Amino acid sequence: MQRLDQDDIATQGQLRDWLxxxxxxxxxxxxxxxxxxxxxxxxxxxxxxxxxxxxxxxTTFKKTSVN
Numbered sequence: 001m002q003r004l005d006q007d008d009i010a011t012q013g014q015l016r017d018w019l020x021x022x023x024x025x026x027x028x029x030x031x032x033x034x035x036x037x038x039x040x041x042x043x044x045x046x047x048x049x050x051x052x053x054x055x056x057x058x059t060t061f062k063k064t065s066v067n
Contacts, residue, residue: 004041
């Protein structure tokens with residue numbers, strides 16, 4: 001789990017290769033998928049931003065809104 005927190009393993013294939021080289025454990029692709037789901041590991045992605053976003057309107061709203 002600590003190794004997955006680093007940014008150098010981004011795909012299931014990279015994880016499978018790392019486990020084979022470092023631990024000597026061989027997993028199939030479906031096996032890696034099951035392992036990650038059992039450990040509740042999910043791909044972290046950012047939320048999409050609307051290309052038509054009104055930045056000026058947003059800052060104006062934030063300045064004038066009542067907290």
